Every structure is written in structure tokens, then in C-alpha cells.
Amino acid sequence: MPEHAREGTGQRVNFPLLPFSYIVGQAELRRMLAVAYVMGSSVGGVLISGERGTAKSTSVRSFAYMMDGWIPTTLPINATDDRVVGGWDIDSLMSGNPQLKKGLLQLASDTGFLYIDEVNLLDDHLVNLILDVVSTGVLVVERDGIDDVRLDVSFMLIGTMNPEEGSLRPQLLDRFGLFVAVEPEEPVDIRTKILRTVLRFDIERNQPRSQWIDDGRKGDLQTRARINAAKKAVSQVRMTDETMELCARVAAEFEVVGHRAEIVMARASMAVTALAGRRETTHRDVRAIARAAITHRRRDAAYMETFEWSDKDQDLLNQLIPEE
DSSP states (O other): OOOOOOOOOOOOOOOOOOOOOOOOOHHHHHHHHHHHHHHGTTTTOEEEEOOSSHHHHHHHHHHHHHHHOOOEEOOOTEEEEHHEEEOOOHHHHHTTTOEEEOOHHHHHHHSSEEETTTTTSSSSHHHHHHHHHHHHHHEOOTTSOOOOOEOOOOOOEEEEEEEGOOOOOOOHHHSSEEEEEEEEOOOOOHHHHHHHHOOOOOHHHSSSOOOHHHHHHHHHHHHHHHHHHHHHHHHBBBBBHHHHHHHHHHHHTTTSSSHHHHHHHHHHHHHHHHHOOOOOOOOOOHHHHHHHHHHGBTTTTGGGGSSOOOOOHHHHHHHOOOOO
């Protein structure tokens, strides 16, 4: 993997990242990133909700760097349609040889990831456009003076949001495959480990060579190999009738809107199976993914500011899929 890269360009810059292996806590977030990567566009990416300082951006960037060797292409909140989709290159227009300039969606296809920080503050029409491209794998560039250009694109979509700053419309929430709510780690020993890791990284990142960082990169290589192996093997996973029925029952009992929840639950549970090195889904695979597939699709999600998963919700899930 290249040492460092500028977002969306592939150029090297001095931007070291904490190895993904050294991220402390946020186990659910780390697991859902792996699941979404294994399943690709058939799941529809990950929406991460959490307050400031909960390692959302750090986890996303470190995961993308681990998997594809680049910092993810990042879409700014004030992005224009031309910047997102692509348009005429101004310099080429001035020279009389007009050329189309790649938009962020094409750059994301080059780097493998599109990261939207504070996606809830992005214009709805841009969010909808991006989600359409993710689901179809086709980007249509429409510009005056040329025939429509259709491009095949593929990337993993990751959005983060601070619920204190508002939510997404329910229709857009539903289009994200998996939802993860992250909270600050409460145990003092975990918080101490986080602090120790951050302070050590501050020192090690400035060293000409750091064995500690090298060891973290080696851990990342092992994790990447396991995830890539699961991505190759997931097509061989068999979804049993029992687990299909369980996905449907969970969606019905939680009164989710539409049928996307059980579809995502089924596909994502296959990724869990593949990551575990197995070839047939079980109820524990569905249990591992259920919360991420249904939290943002419940009928009352539109009125929830924190997407709380209550004790009552957990009790219902435990009744439907008891822990082993």
C-alpha cells in the first residue's frame, strides 16, 4: 500500500493514519464497515450517527486506507452538482479543446470509497443522486453540448452525521443499508486505552521509522486479507430457509417500513457468515446484523433524534433470536 495519499487524487502527502488495528472500542462500527465492504452495493453502504469525538471519521479513514491504500474520496457539504457528477474542465474550454472533468463520484470509483461527513447537512437532491448511483452502479453525466455520458462506477458509501444537527428524511435514511449509532466509551479502562493510543501515535507518527506503527500495519494486512477472502467467498454462502424466514419475522415484529430491511438483513447476514469462515447462514448471523438493518427503518424513526435502541427493543430482539 502507498504510505499516504491525498483524498480522491492518489497523490502522496504527509498524512499518516492510525492503523485500523489500533482503534480502541467501537466494535459494532468496525464490524459493520467490514460487512458493508464484503457485500458491496447490494447492501448500500453505512450511515454512522454519533456525537463529535467518537472516532467516526478516524474509523472510516483508517478502514478505507487499510482496504484500498487510499484516504477515501470525501464529499464536502457545499459541493455543487458539477463537482459531484463531473462537468466541463474550465482550462480545456478556454483552450478550445473541451474535456470533461471527473466528478467526485468517478474519483470515488477510483479510490473505492465515498465518504460524506455530516451527510444530514447535504442537500437532499445530492444525497438522493448519490444513493441512486450507489444502487444502480451507473452515473449519467448530462451537460450542454454533449450526448449523455453513462459511466459504470462502484464504490462503498459511508456517511456520518451528528444527530444534534438534525436527521435525514426517512426516504433517504431507508436507502442506507446499515445504520450504526456510536457513543463515547464509558469504562475508564477503555477511555484510558484510547488516550494512551492517541498520545503514543502523536509521538510515533513523527519518527523516521516506527516499529509500533509497522506492527499496526501488519495487523491491518491480516485484517484486510480476512475481509477480502470473505468478499470472494460470500457468493458461495447458502441462505437457509430458516434464516430467510427469521429475517422476515424480525422485520415484521419491529414494524419496519417496506421490505428493504429484511433484504439488507439477509444479504448482510451472508457477509457475517463469510467473515466467520462458514458457508451456511444461521440465526446468530441474523442476530449480529439485525439492529443495524432495522434501527433507521422503524416507523417512528422520522421522529427520533438519536435513533435510540431501547431496552424494550433489545428484549424483543432477544425473544426473536435468543443468545446462545
